[in-house]
Ligand SMILES: [Zn+2]
Ligand SMILES: [Zn+2]
């Protein structure tokens with residue numbers, strides 16, 4: 034299995050439009066973060082987690098032929114705004130894209146993209162097979178996932194686990210039940226927004242604490258990062274062994 038970070042930024046992306054801070058003006062490419070998304074490759078499966086406003090650019094950057102499926106974590110715009118752009122896949126391959134949506138996010142996505150669900154006279158509407166997830170394990174291609182329910186302030190967001198790998202973004206708290214589901218994983222991607230606390234996202238300190246004290250996987254990458262994290266190079270210096278900040282374009286072969 035191989036993971037590639039297509040985006041590691043928070044909802045604004047980094048640089049933030051019109052910001053002149055040292056992160057947003059940094060020459061280090063690791064300080065340029067598209068909205069968070071991951072490519073997971075397993076055997077012949079190419080699975081995308083989340084489909085934000087940078088989706089088109091992300092798909093072009095990896096020369097994606099056709100995704101086996103797209104899995105959504107929750108209905109916030111920075112995770113779904115690119116759904117309109119599946120049309121490229123439809124036009125070239127003349128078939129629908131498989132999209133997996135947690136039940137709690139369905140309403141937001143139906144409201145945002147009613148024409149995906151009910152195209153009416155819109156002949157060139159995005160074409161998708163929508164799979165509504167209710168909490169059970171599900172399979173994309175030949176890869177089976179377990180949903181990891183988490184809270185994003187008061188709203189639900191789901192992470193996903195497959196094999197010894199788990200991906201969690203936009204969480205601000207994780208229940209004991211979900212912690213139990215994470216026991217024994219070797220690789221974890223977890224959100225860490227910035228240095229200071231935030232109501233809807235783990236701060237850097239909270240994320241580190243959760244990893245070291247509670248989850249204890251072998252290797253961890255933080256994602257969904259804001260410019261308030263500071264420079265990638267500076268923030269990385271203080272991370273405990275086994276924990277790194279992810280950056281756009283990072284690919285890792287998982288054993
Ligand atoms: Zn987000
Ligand atoms: Zn900035």
Ligand SMILES: [Zn+2]
Pocket residue numbers: 107109185203
């Ligand atoms: Zn969110």
